[in-house]
Amino acid sequence: MSEINHLFTNEIVCPFCGYEFVDSWEYGDNYEDELGLIECNECGKQFYTNKDVSITYCTYKADYGTCKHCKKDNVVIQDYHSTIGRYDSLCIKCGNLEKQRLQKNYINCICNKKDY
Ligand SMILES: [Zn+2]
Numbered sequence: 371m372s373e374i375n376h377l378f379t380n381e382i383v384c385p386f387c388g389y390e391f392v393d394s395w396e397y398g399d400n401y402e403d404e405l406g407l408i409e410c411n412e413c414g415k416q417f418y419t420n421k422d423v424s425i426t427y428c429t430y431k432a433d434y435g436t437c438k439h440c441k442k443d444n445v446v447i448q449d450y451h452s453t454i455g456r457y458d459s460l461c462i463k464c465g466n467l468e469k470q471r472l473q474k475n476y477i478n479c480i481c482n483k484k485d486y
């Protein structure tokens with residue numbers, strides 16, 4: 371396998387295929403406050419990009435796997451850990467639904483406690 375230079379690059383570089391985003395700054399601004407998933411124009415895979423202060427970019431391969439919930443194969447899966455709950459290995463869509471469910475549960479829990 372050939373080495374792909376995707377760390378501290380002047381443009382966002384896809385860690386999967388090495389595709390260089392010539393308009394990186396547009397993406398960089400959108401994802402300034404958090405690690406954002408970007409889809410490669412070339413190979414269509416998604417990866418995280420993290421803009422650092424000196425305006426170079428680091429990219430990290432998103433985890434591809436099978437969603438525990440909907441069993442979709444070869445999709446981006448994420449783990450989520452927080453005070454309201456946690457989940458492992460869910461696709462983005464199921465993850466968002468689960469997050470909403472956890473939030474609802476958490477709020478219900480607080481409300482029930484107030485209910486004597
Ligand atoms: Zn690519």
Ligand SMILES: [Zn+2]
Binds near residue numbers: 441442462465
């Ligand atoms: Zn899913």
